[in-house]
Amino acid sequence: MSTGTESLVGDLGRHIPALSSTLRPRPDDELREWGGKRLVRGKRVLDLGCGDGRFALGVAPFAVRVDGLDPDIEGIAAAKKNARGAGVRNVRFAVGAAQHLPYPDGDFDVVILSWTL
Amino acid sequence: MVDALREVHRVLAPGGVLIDARPDSRVAAYAVRQKARGFQLFGVVNTSAAELVNDRASDRAIARVVREGLFKRRRRGRFWHRVPFDSLAALRQYLWEHLRFVRRAKWVVDTATRNRYSNEKFVIRRAVRYELLEARPTK
Numbered sequence: 001m002s003t004g005t006e007s008l009v010g011d012l013g014r015h016i017p018a019l020s021s022t023l024r025p026r027p028d029d030e031l032r033e034w035g036g037k038r039l040v041r042g043k044r045v046l047d048l049g050c051g052d053g054r055f056a057l058g059v060a061p062f063a064v065r066v067d068g069l070d071p072d073i074e075g076i077a078a079a080k081k082n083a084r085g086a087g088v089r090n091v092r093f094a095v096g097a098a099q100h101l102p103y104p105d106g107d108f109d110v111v112i113l114s115w116t117l
Numbered sequence: 118m119v120d121a122l123r124e125v126h127r128v129l130a131p132g133g134v135l136i137d138a139r140p141d142s143r144v145a146a147y148a149v150r151q152k153a154r155g156f157q158l159f160g161v162v163n164t165s166a167a168e169l170v171n172d173r174a175s176d177r178a179i180a181r182v183v184r185e186g187l188f189k190r191r192r193r194g195r196f197w198h199r200v201p202f203d204s205l206a207a208l209r210q211y212l213w214e215h216l217r218f219v220r221r222a223k224w225v226v227d228t229a230t231r232n233r234y235s236n237e238k239f240v241i242r243r244a245v246r247y248e249l250l251e252a253r254p255t256k
Contacts, residue, residue, distance in 0.1 A: 107128050
């Protein structure tokens, strides 16, 4: 994480670098435990603290639109690369802090804090 | 954290859902050897003191925004996740580098047993908790 973003970030995303996402449950498994695909099907989803986009890309096939936000510049770069590689078109990634979300009021149906808070 | 949750409430449509999922530090993790059938417990892996503090702060933040009427608790649960390792050395290296756990497991088997099976497959079995919260309309 760069020094420039550190002051904005607070606690979110501090301890979990993007690469460690390979050691987390698969998105399908996590989604099933939470209640299944119906939670995100046809919804506007925000993955807060998205890291390398592991979860955002996992739910993209079911959601109308997925936004991923993370303070880690390298994580977002990896997420964009992963999205291009997977040919996913309904996902957008951006660098930012959870304390200042760059979205209008009521813009999402589901917000996911997966191993973030 | 509370600021972030208030922002989450702002960007959620009324009735929208916040899903909070994270490792459950209230339950110990376990270092186990994968056998042909089943598992053998090798050790207990505790959460680091710093992470326990962080987790409690997260719990308090959630409780606060619920008290403030921003969210309503809908459902919660827990499941187990297995992190695989090719050897005991790899598992120990992970513990050494991973901030969430203490650096050394509390072994429940003796040194000879650890040495005998050190090149076999291991997993860390950890609990993951989740909670679904519904965004309430702003009054």
